[in-house]
Amino acid sequence: MDVIGLTPIIPILFAFALPLTSILIKGNRKLIQAYALTGTGLTLVSSFKLFQLAYASENPLVYTFGKWIAPIGIVYEVDKLSALIALITAALMFLIAIYSYRYLEHDEGLEWYYTLYLGLESGLLGVLLTGDAFNLFVMIEVTSIAAYALVMFYRDRGDSVTAGFKYGLIGAIGTTMYFIALGILYGAFGTVNFAHLAMKIHLPAASFIKVSSGYVTLDVLLKAEPTWNIILASGVALALATWAFLIKAAIVPNHFWLPEAHPAAPSPISAILSGLVVNVGVYAMIRFLYTVYSDVSGELAHVVNVLSAVVIALGAVSALFGAFMMTIQKDVKRLIAYSTIMHMGYLFMAVGVGSSLGLQAAVFHLINHAVAKALLFLAAGIFIHAVGSRNVENLAGLGRKMPIATFSLAIATLSLVGVPPFNVFFSKLALFNALIEENFGLALVLVISSAIALFAYMKVFYIIWFGKPRKEIEVKEPMSMSLVVLVLALTCLAIGLLAPVILDKFIAPAAEQTVNYQVYIKAILELASKTLS
Amino acid sequence: MIAFIWSVIILTLIATIMISLYGISRRPNLVKKLIALTIFGDTANLLVVLLGYRLIYPVAPPILPSLSKEALQTFVKTAVDPLPQALVITAVVIGMAVNVLIAFAIVQIHRLYGTVDTRELSKKLIQVEGGEQ
Numbered sequence: 001m002d003v004i005g006l007t008p009i010i011p012i013l014f015a016f017a018l019p020l021t022s023i024l025i026k027g028n029r030k031l032i033q034a035y036a037l038t039g040t041g042l043t044l045v046s047s048f049k050l051f052q053l054a055y056a057s058e059n060p061l062v063y064t065f066g067k068w069i070a071p072i073g074i075v076y077e078v079d080k081l082s083a084l085i086a087l088i089t090a091a092l093m094f095l096i097a098i099y100s101y102r103y104l105e106h107d108e109g110l111e112w113y114y115t116l117y118l119g120l121e122s123g124l125l126g127v128l129l130t131g132d133a134f135n136l137f138v139m140i141e142v143t144s145i146a147a148y149a150l151v152m153f154y155r156d157r158g159d160s161v162t163a164g165f166k167y168g169l170i171g172a173i174g175t176t177m178y179f180i181a182l183g184i185l186y187g188a189f190g191t192v193n194f195a196h197l198a199m200k201i202h203l204p205a206a207s208f209i210k211v212s213s214g215y216v217t218l219d220v221l222l223k224a225e226p227t228w229n230i231i232l233a234s235g236v237a238l239a240l241a242t243w244a245f246l247i248k249a250a251i252v253p254n255h256f257w258l259p260e261a262h263p264a265a266p267s268p269i270s271a272i273l274s275g276l277v278v279n280v281g282v283y284a285m286i287r288f289l290y291t292v293y294s295d296v297s298g299e300l301a302h303v304v305n306v307l308s309a310v311v312i313a314l315g316a317v318s319a320l321f322g323a324f325m326m327t328i329q330k331d332v333k334r335l336i337a338y339s340t341i342m343h344m345g346y347l348f349m350a351v352g353v354g355s356s357l358g359l360q361a362a363v364f365h366l367i368n369h370a371v372a373k374a375l376l377f378l379a380a381g382i383f384i385h386a387v388g389s390r391n392v393e394n395l396a397g398l399g400r401k402m403p404i405a406t407f408s409l410a411i412a413t414l415s416l417v418g419v420p421p422f423n424v425f426f427s428k429l430a431l432f433n434a435l436i437e438e439n440f441g442l443a444l445v446l447v448i449s450s451a452i453a454l455f456a457y458m459k460v461f462y463i464i465w466f467g468k469p470r471k472e473i474e475v476k477e478p479m480s481m482s483l484v485v486l487v488l489a490l491t492c493l494a495i496g497l498l499a500p501v502i503l504d505k506f507i508a509p510a511a512e513q514t515v516n517y518q519v520y521i522k523a524i525l526e527l528a529s530k531t532l533s
Numbered sequence: 534m535i536a537f538i539w540s541v542i543i544l545t546l547i548a549t550i551m552i553s554l555y556g557i558s559r560r561p562n563l564v565k566k567l568i569a570l571t572i573f574g575d576t577a578n579l580l581v582v583l584l585g586y587r588l589i590y591p592v593a594p595p596i597l598p599s600l601s602k603e604a605l606q607t608f609v610k611t612a613v614d615p616l617p618q619a620l621v622i623t624a625v626v627i628g629m630a631v632n633v634l635i636a637f638a639i640v641q642i643h644r645l646y647g648t649v650d651t652r653e654l655s656k657k658l659i660q661v662e663g664g665e666q
Contacts (some may be wrong), residue, residue, distance in 0.1 A: 134620055141627045148634055158645045158658060165563070165638035172570055172631045173557065176577045179624050183581035186617065 003053065004063035004076050007046045007086065008125040008139075014039030015118035022111035029110055033101045036114040040094040043121060047083075047090035050129075054083035055506070059523040060513070062131070069528040070131075071196045077131025077523065080510035081363060085283060086128045088367050089276050092374050093121045099378055099484040100268045103385055107266075113153060120146035120272065127280050131524070133185065133192040136287075137178055140248065140280060144171045147277050150269045151261045163260035170257045174247030181240035188233030195524040198292045198517045201230070201300065231299040238307055241288060246311075249281030249344045252318040258341060259325070263333035263390065267381025270333055274340040275374035279366055282347045285311070286514065289351065290359055294515045304354075312352035312438075316445045318345030323449035326456035331390045332380050335456060336373070339416065342449055343369045349445075350431050353438045360511040361430035364503060368415075368423040368495060375488040376412035379405050382482065383464065386475040392460055396467025402477045406465065408485035413457040415492045418450050423492050426499035535588060542583070549576045563639045563649040567632065574628045578621045585614030 018035065025031045054061055060079035068074070078086075097117065104110060123143030130136050148171065152164035186192050189200045243254075250258035258278075262270045293304050322342030329335035347369070350362035382405040383395045399406040415422035428446065436443040495502060513519065553576060556569025586592075595615035597608050643649050646657050 134623075138623060138627065141631070145627075145630050145634060148631075152638060152641070155641055156645070158642070161638050161641045161645065162654070162658060165635060165642065168631060168635045168638060169557065169566060169570060172628075172635070173554070173573065175631075176574050176628075179620075180577045180580060182620065183577075183584050183617065186581075186620070187584040192620075 002063045003046055003049050004061055004078050004129060005065065007043065007050055007090075008122045008129060010043045010046055010122075011039055011118040011125070012122035014042075015115050015122065018111055018115045018118065027111060029101075032110050032114060033097075036097050036100075036117065037094075039114075039118050040090070040097045040121065043125070044090040044094045047086045047125065050078060051083045051087040054078050054080050055509070059519055059526075062523050062527045064527065064531075067531065069531050070524040071191050071193050074135050075131045075193065075524065076129045077195065077520070078129050079513045079520065080506075081286070081514045082128045082283075084363070084506055084510050085279065085366065086125055088370055089124050089128065089279075090121070092275060092370060093117075093124075093272070095484050095487060096268045096271055096374065096378070099381075099481050100266075102478045102481050103266060103268055103381060107154075109153075113150070113266075116146045116150050116153075117269075120150065120277070124276055124280065128283060131194050133194060133197065134182055136284060137175065137182060140178070140284070141175055143277060143280060144175065144248075147171075147273060151265045151273070153266055153269065154264070157264075159260070160264040163257070163264035167257045167261040170247055170254070174244040174254075177240045177247075178244035181237040181244070184233050184237040184240070188228040188230050188237070193524070194287065194292055195521045198294075199521045201234070201293060201296060202517065231303060234293070234300060235303045238288065238293070238303065242285065242307060242311065245281040245285045246314065246348075247281075248284075249278050249348065250318075250341055251281075251314050251344055251348055252321050252341070253314075255318065255321075255341050259334050259337045262337040262340065263331055267333070267377055267384055270336075271374040271377035271381070274337065274377060275370040278340060278344055279370060282344070282351065282362070282366055285348070285351050286359065286362065289354070290514050291517055291520055294517050308352040308354050310352075311348050312442065315345045315348030315350075315352060316442060318342065319349065319445050319449045321345075323452040323456075326453055327459075329456075330392055332384070332392050332395065332460060333377070333390050335392075335460065336376055336380060339376075339453060339456075340373060342453060343373070343416075345449075346428075346431055346446060349442055350434055353434050355434060355437065356511055356515060357430070357437065358434040359514060360503070360507050361427060361434040363511055364430055364507045365424070365427035368427045368492075371488060371495065372412055372415045372422075372424055372492055375408060375485060375492060376416060378481070378488065379409040379412055379485045382478065382485065383409075385478070385481070387473065392463050393467075394470060396463050397465075397469035398473075398475065399461075399465040401475050402482070404477060404482040404486055408482075408489040409464070410461065411489040411492055413461055415496070417454040417457055421493070421496045423495035423499065426496060426503070430503070539588070543580075546576055546580050546583075561651045563642065563651065563654075567635055567639060570635070571628070571632055574624070574632075578624055578628075581617045581624075582621050585617035587613055 021035060022032055060077050063076040065074045104113060120143060123139050123146060126139030127136060127143060130139055148164050148168040151167055152161050154160040182192055189197055191197055247254040262273050265273060296304055319342050322338045322345060325338040326335050329338060347362050347366060350358045382402060383398050384390055386398065387394050411422065415424045418425045418428040432443050432446055435446060550573060553569045553573035557566050560566055560569060591611055592613060593611040595612040598604055639649055646654055648654055
């Protein structure tokens with residue numbers, strides 16, 4: 001089997017087999033942990049291989065499920081952007097699996113935790129690799145259901161269950177909106193495949209693409225004219241889909257579930273939710289605006305421009321809102337959750353700009369934010385684990401007792417506010433350059449919100465380092481957790497130091513390939529004609 | 534006439550969506566919120582099934598009785614579009630999973646707080662001053 005098809009299959013197989021396996025091994029925690037590490041580790045190897053393949057090849061890689069070619073069956077189409085984000089996702093999931101073991105040492109139900117955890121990983125990878133809009137819907141739902149359930153992991157605590165309920169309700173509305181959008185797209189274009197949609201949207205221009213085999217049926221199928229008014233249909237469908245992605249990425253005014261859901265989950269899950277799950281919305285938005293609707297002209301361009309303007313405005317509001325809300329939080333995880341809203345605002349601003357520079361900045365920031373935010377939640381989780389409280393005041397003075405965790409927390413906070421030479425500084429610089437081309441005000445929003453965030457982080461850091469402990473607690477640094485955060489902290493530093501190389505070698509080619517819809521269509525067509533002849 | 538009926542159906546469905554969204558956002562009872570959510574999901578499904586329908590006579594379900602050219606021709610002439618049905622059945626299954634999960638959350642909220650009314654719930658929800666673990 002192909003490595004593309006294999007990557008999301010590995011975690012789902014491990015997830016489905018885990019409840020049964022845990023009965024066989026009588027719920028032995030060490031064996032369950034080894035099982036989870038094997039599952040996430042194999043996925044990491046597979047996605048690394050995928051990453052190498054995608055960067056070695058000119059065209060996007062295509063995998064057909066059951067040999068059904070593109071518009072008929074479901075295909076997975078992996079370009080450099082998907083492979084890059086998939087690698088980051090798999091790597092973080094592996095590291096966080098190591099971290100989870102110590103964090104959950106007092107809790108029951110490790111096997112259920114890892115069942116959902118692996119399901120979540122499979123959903124995330126599926127979202128990133130898929131080349132089919134309907135499969136994207138299914139994979140978003142797989143991700144979401146696992147995420148709702150993981151938020152409710154502490155099921156005897158009222159705040160977790162209530163937060164999970166709210167998250168589930170608003171998430172279900174969002175995905176149903178996306179489903180209606182899919183219906184409209186299918187009604188108008190007669191297809192839900194990304195490449196085929198892109199082809200039909202660019203129809204006069206895309207007719208240059210010749211199918212080399214002599215099969216008339218394929219040609220007729222591919223080039224059939226859209227049946228409805230595609231401007232109206234695209235407008236309605238894109239508006240509904242964007243609404244769904246805004247809910248998934250927690251952009252104001254759809255943000256209200258996030259500050260409750262992310263802190264209520266166990267800290268490793270908070271790290272995944274804030275670092276990886278919210279990326280789903282951004283990635284899907286990039287796929288729609290930059291691949292399917294890239295370089296459109298005429299009325300369609302007007303639709304896309306209006307949509308981009310809305311996305312930019314909401315992103316700017318989110319960035320400022322998140323920054324202001326950060327300053328008044330007492331709960332350390334809630335503070336970090338508001339920071340996520342702020343960073344999602346930046347990402348949507350960059351996505352809305354619509355230039356190649358904006359896309360590069362968005363992709364780079366997405367990766368840096370995933371690493372740094374996961375690190376921040378994990379480092380804060382070590383303190384929370386030691387004290388058993390999320391209130392900043394209760395964490396006072398702990399910093400000196402846990403040097404590695406404090407060091408990592410410092411790097412994470414410095415990185416997220418954008419202090420050189422850490423990674424987020426360089427992506428914020430790229431964002432600044434992209435935004436200032438569009439509008440000076442947007443660049444100003446970026447700077448102001450970063451400054452406010454700096455203030456909020458420094459307050460927390462000051463209390464943890466210099467604060468007087470409320471009561472003397474004996475704490476020892478849990479090594480397996482500290483080592484994970486140390487690795488992530490060094491990654492932050494390394495990405496920062498190597499930023500120009502990474503931008504040049506990985507980010508720029510990925511962005512370039514994403515906007516090139518012609519290559520995206522061609523990869524599918526070549527495979528189709530090869531299969532038919 | 535057909536256009537009129539068609540638009541009445543579409544408008545009814547959109548009105549149902551609006552009412553269900555109102556129910557989700559404004560009803561204080563959590564169970565009623567869930568019921569409104571299922572109405573919303575089912576309306577969306579119906580809307581998508583409707584896309585595959587064809588305004589022709591006779592119209593047949595998308596089943597190919599035998600693999601021959603004549604059968605295929607009548608199939609193309611009369612059958613409705615099967616793809617929206619396939620999409621909807623997937624969405625129904627996924628919707629069930631989400632609804633079960635939300636129903637579990639409601640049961641658990643009732644166990645913990647003894648109420649499913651959001652107004653009473655917000656009074657009882659004390660700000661947890663860090664209750665991790």
